[in-house]
Amino acid sequence: MTISSTPNQPPKQTVILEGDDLRLRIEHNAPLPVLRPDEVLVRTMAVALNPCDYKMHERFPSPGAIDGCDFSGIILAIGSAVPSLRVSFEIGDRVFGAVHGSNPIRHESGSFAEYIASEAQFTLKIPDSMSFEEAAALGGTGLATLGMALFRTLELPGTPEEPAQNPQTVLVHGGSSSVGTIAMQLLRLVGHVPITTCSPRNWALAKEYGAEEVFDYHEPECAQKIKAYTRNTLRYVLDPFTDAKSIALCCGAMGRAGGRYACLEMHPEYLLEKRTLKVGFVMGPALLGHRLELDYGYEREADLEMRQFGVRWYRSIQWLLDHGRLRPHPLRVLPGRFDAILQGIEMLKSKSVSGEKLVVVIGNLATIAVASIIWRRLSIQPPVSKDALAHIPEVRFDENDTPERYTQDSRSLLFKCYDKYLRHGIPVQMRNPIGELGPQVLLPMKYLDEVKYASTHLFSFPLFSEKVFLLNYSDAPQQTDAAAHVVRVQLTKNLGMLANGMYQEAVEGLQANLPDSKGCSPCRIYLFQPSLTSVEWNTVPAYSLLANVTARVTALALVGPELCRNREWIDISLQTTFAIFNAAFTIRAKYSPGWRWLARWQSDAPRKMRAMRARAVELLTPCDKPLARIADEQLFLTVASMHTTSSSLTSVLYDLLIRPEYCAEITQEVQDALAECGGNWTLQQVAKMKKLDSFMKESQRVHPIGFITAQRATVRSHTFKDGLHLPAGVIFQFPADAVHHDPEIYPDPNRFDGYRFLRLRETVDPNRFHFASVSDTMLGFGAGSHACPGRFFTALAIKLILVVLLTQYEVKLADSKDGCRPPDTFHDFNMGPSQEAQIMLRKKFDG
Template identity: 30%
Template sequence: MSLQAFLQELLSSRTPLQLIFIASTFTTVAYLALRSFTKRPNDGIPLYTPQGDYKKRWSYDNPHALQEAYGRNRNSLFKIWTSQGYQLALPARYLDELKMQPDTKFPSALQNFFIGPYLWPVEKWKLDYVHKGLHKDLNKHLPSMFLDAKDGANELIPVEFPECKEWTPIKVHPTVLKLVSKINTKLLIGNGLEKNKEWIDISASYTKNIFLSSAKLRVFHPLLRPVAQFFIAELRDVWRCNSRAKELLAPILAEKQLKERGQDYKKPVDSIEWIRDDASDPKDKNDPHLHAILQLILGALSVNTTSQLITNCIYNLATYPEYASLLRDESKEMLTQAGGEWTMDSMGKLEKTDSFIKETLRHAGHLTLTFQRQAKKTITLKDGTQIPEGATVFFPTVAANFDADLYPNPETFDGLRFYKLRHASPENEKKFQLTSISAEQMQFGMGRHACPGRAIASHQVKLILAHLLEKYDFRLKDGEGRPKTVLFQTNQFPDPQGEILFRNRR
C-alpha cells in the first residue's frame, strides 16, 4: 500500500486512537520540518530578507517584496526565502548565458512549482509530452488554429456576452474563463469536447484549482504534505477532475483507434494526436488516464494565462475609456484593409492594441517571477559566479516590470508605451511586440522553456478584444474603481468577483 493510500485509509477511519496517533505524529514532524524549512543554506551567496514579516510578505505582498530586493541587488545573484525554501534570484545580465543550458543540467522547475506528484499521479517524465507536443506541432499548425480561434470567437462571444441595450453588470473573469475554455478546447482538442458542458466546467475549474492547490501545498514543508494534501479542497477537486476527464476521453481514444484502421483515414490536427505521436512508451499512446491529465494540464496552462490577460484588458478598457475608442478605430481600419475578414497578417498590424495588451501584462502578469530553473549540477558562470547544485533559481519579473530605469513612470498605465518604443527607432520595430522576449521582457520566460503558445495566445487575445470593442461599451460601476488584483505568493489573479458595466454599442 502506498503512503498516500495508507494515510487516506487512516484518515477515513477516524477512531480515537488513530486520530491521537495522527495528531502526535503531525505535531512532531511539523516541528522538525519547520526547523529545517527555515535553515539558511551556507553557500556564500548574499541573503536578502525583506523588511517586516518576510514570510507573510512573500505570501501577500510578493510584488513589493521582490521589487525591494531587486532594487538593492539588481546586478548580483542573491538568496531570498520563498514558500519553497531559500531560492536564488538572478540578475538580468546572466539570462542570456543561462537560457539555453540543457535540461540535463538546468531544467525547468515548474513541475516543482506545481508540486506535480500530488496533482498528477503519473511518472514525472511523461508530463513532458505536453511540452514536446507544443514545441513540435503548435506553431506548425498556427494558420489552421487561427481559423479555429476566429470561428470560435465569432460563434461564442455573442453567447457569453449577450445582447444588452442598457448598462448591465457582468462578472468579467468567470465569463471570459468559460469563453476561453470553449475556444481553446475547440482549437487544441476538438473532437466535440468544446460542446460538452461538463468538459468545459472541468477545464475552467481545473485552471483555478491546480494553482491554488500547489500554492496551498507550498505552505507546508515537504514532510508535512502527505498529510496536508487531504485537507486541501481544491486538490481533492483536481483528483475528481482527473478521474472524470479520463471517462470523457476514453471513448474518443477508442474511436480514434477504430478510425485509423480504415483505408481512407486522414490523421486529424489536434493535441491528442500530437501526444499520441510523441509517446515513446506504446502503452501511453491510448491510455485515457494519461491523456486526461495531459489535456487538462495543457488546457489549464493556456486557459489560465489567456483568460486572466483578457480579463485585465477589459478592466483597463473600463478604467481608461480613452483607449477603447483608440483601439476601436485601429481595429476598424485594419479590418477594412483586410476586406472585412480578420487574418493573421491583419492581427499583426494591430500595433496599438498589441501595446495596450503588453502594458496590461506588464502591470498584472499572472506570475511575479519567471525563468524558474533547478541546477542539477553546479554551474560556473563566465564571471566566476557559481549556482550550486540543487539550487532553484528565478528571475524577479515583476520587479523588472516596474524598474524606472527600464520604464519611465513605471506605476503609470500607458497603453501606448510599447507602441512608442517600437516607433522610437527602426531597430526597435520588432523588439517591443507582445510576444517579444528579452532580459527586460520576461513575462513569457526565455530560452529553452519560453512559452511555446504565446503566438496563438496573442492572436486569440486580439481577436476577442477586437470583437468586444466592435460590439460593446464598457465602464466602471458608479463610485467604484478598477477591480483589484488578488495576490497570493507568486500568483496575481484578476478579481474573480469583479464586476463592470457593459452594453451594446449604439
C-alpha cells in the same frame, strides 16, 4: 561481505525456469541468487515481457536457467564493493533494470523470480513519479540495446547531456513497438529526428512518442515514399525485426550514398554484401561486457570497452529518468503472477500483442505497501541549508517579517532587492513563504544567458513545479515534452488556419455566457443560446465571463469544435488549475514531508484530481491515442494557459475601460481591420492592429501576472562562469517586474504609456517589441529556448476576443470608483486582476 537490513529472507523462492524437457515451467523451491560484491539483491515487484524471453530459451536450451530480463523491485541487500563503484544505493530503494535471462553460464540470473541479483552499475533508480509497473515496462533491455544501436552501431553524434547540433534523420522501423517508442524518445533527446513505419492504427501512438513522420509498412510503395520524404539522403536505419520484409523495406528507403544499419536480430549474410551499408547486430546482454556463451553468431567475448560504454550510458539514462524525460510504452498488466508470465509469453509468440507492453506484478500488496513506506520516508530531500547559501546576501522585511507578509507584499521587497543588489549584478536570497523549501535566490540579469538555454537536466522548471505544487502527491497532470512540442511547433504553425474558428467561437462564446432575457446566471448557460438582442445593460463578473470565453476559444485549438462547446469540458478546464493549487495547500497543511505518500490514499484532493482526469478520458473518447496520456497532456496545457490567458485578457480590458482616450483609437483600429478582412481573419490582418498589440504589452508590463521569470530548481550543484555556486535543490528566478520598472530601460516606468512599444517598433525595430516577443528586457513570457511555447496562441486569442468585445458590444465598468482600475490581487510572486469586479455590456446595433 554483504550489506543488508533484511536478514529474514526465505531460503527458497518461486521462479520460471527451463525444465529438462526444454519447456518453461514454474518452480517453487529454487534457491535465492548468491550475491556478488558488485551486485544488489532486489525483491521483484514487477516484470515486463519481451520476445527474447522465449527466443533465448528456444534458441539456446539451458535446463535449469531462470528466464526473463526486465524487472523492477526494492533493494534488500547491497554487495560489499558497491559503495566504491560511483553508484549510490540504499536499502529500500526502488530500482529497475535488466539481467541476462536463460543464461547458460549463470542459471540464477533471470528476472522471472521473486529475488534477483543485479549488477549495481547496470541498475537504475525509479523516479518518484513512476510506478513499479511503469518502470518494468520502460525496460532495461530496450534501453541497453538502444544505447549500443544508436551510439555504437549507427555512431550518431550527441548525448542526452549534450544533444547534437546537426540533427540527423533516423528511420525506426516498427515505431509502435516498445523498443520503437523508446528509440524515438532517445533520438529526440539527443537531438535527432526519428521517422518511422507502423500500421495505420498505431500512427497516433508513434507520433505521440516523437515520430516526425509515419509511413504504413503494409504499403508496397512504403520504401519509395520514405526515400522521397528524405530526398534520397537517409543514412541511418534501426531495424528491430531484421526479417526479409523489413530488410527489403529499410534498404529500399536508404539514400543513394548508403549509410549505417542497426539490426536487433541476427541479419542474413547477403545484407553484408551491400557495400554502401555498414551493418551491425546488437544484443542487449552484450552491454554488460561479459562473455556470452551462445551459438550461431550470438556468442561474444568479454569486452571491457563495451562495459565502460555501458556504465556511461546507464548514467545518462539515470539522468534522463531523474528529470522525467523518459516514459514507458503503453502497458497492459496481466493478473496472475507466474501463471500470467507463461500466458503472456504465449501471447507474444502468437503475435497477438500490438501497441502494448505486457507487465506482470510479482510482489504482493503487503510488500508493495512496506516498500512504499521505506521509499517515501527515505526519498525526502531536505531543504537547502542557510549555510550552503551563506555567500549570497539575504534581504528581509524590516518589520513584520512573517510568511504571510511574503505572500501579500513581496513586490515591495523585490524592488528593494533589485535596487540594492540585483541591478548591480549581485545575487540575493530571500525567505520562501513555503518554509520547507528553504531560501529562494534571485539572480541578476547577467546570469540569464547561462540559464535560458541550459538543459533541464541542470536547471529544471518541472522540478520547480513539483516542489512548489507537490504534483507527485496530488496525481496532477504534469508537463511532458510531447505537450510542449504540440504547442511550440504544431499549434503555432497552424495559427493562421485557426484564426477564423477562434473568432467565431469568441462571438458565440460571449453570446452564450451572457444572461438571457430571463436573467439566468452568466457563465453557467449551456452553449448556443439565442443572440442577445436586449438594449438593456447586462452586469456580469468580468473575469468569470472572459475565463469561460477563453476556455472555449482555447479548447477549439486543443480538442476541436465538439468539445470546445461541451459545458463539462469547459468546467474541467477551468477547475483543474484551482484543483492543483488546492491540493498542494491541503496536502502541505495536513502531511509532513515524510508522510505525504499517504495523501494519495487518504486525502480528498488527489481523489478529486483522479476523478477529473478520468472524466477527461471519457470526454476524449473515441480517440486513437492512449487516452490517459492525451487527457493528461490536454489538462497540462489547460493548466499552463487557461487562467494566465484569462487574467491577461481581463487586465487589458480593465486598462482599456479606464482610458477612454486609448479605447476610442484602438476600437477604430480594430473596426478598420475587421472591415478590411470582412471577418475572414488572417495572421497578417491581426498583425495590422499594432496599437492594440502595443497597449496589451504595456498592460502586461505594468500589471504582470507574475513578478519573476525563468523559475527553476537546480537539479545538481552548479558553478556559474563568474564563480557563483548554487547547491542542488535551490529554487531561483529572475526579477522580471523590477526590470520592467527600471527607468534606465523604460523611461518614466510608473506611467502607463499604451503606445510605448508601438514607438519602439517604429523607431528601433519593426519586428521586435510585439506582445509575444521575448528578450532580456521583455520577460513577460520567460526567456530563451524555454520561453512560453504558447505565447503566440495567447496573443491571438486575446486579440480576437477583444475584437468581438470592442466591435459588437458596448462595455463599461459597473463600479469604476472615479475611473480607477479595480484593485489587483496579490499572492507570493503573483498578481492578478480582480475576479470580483463586474462589467456592464450591451449589444451594439447598426444605426
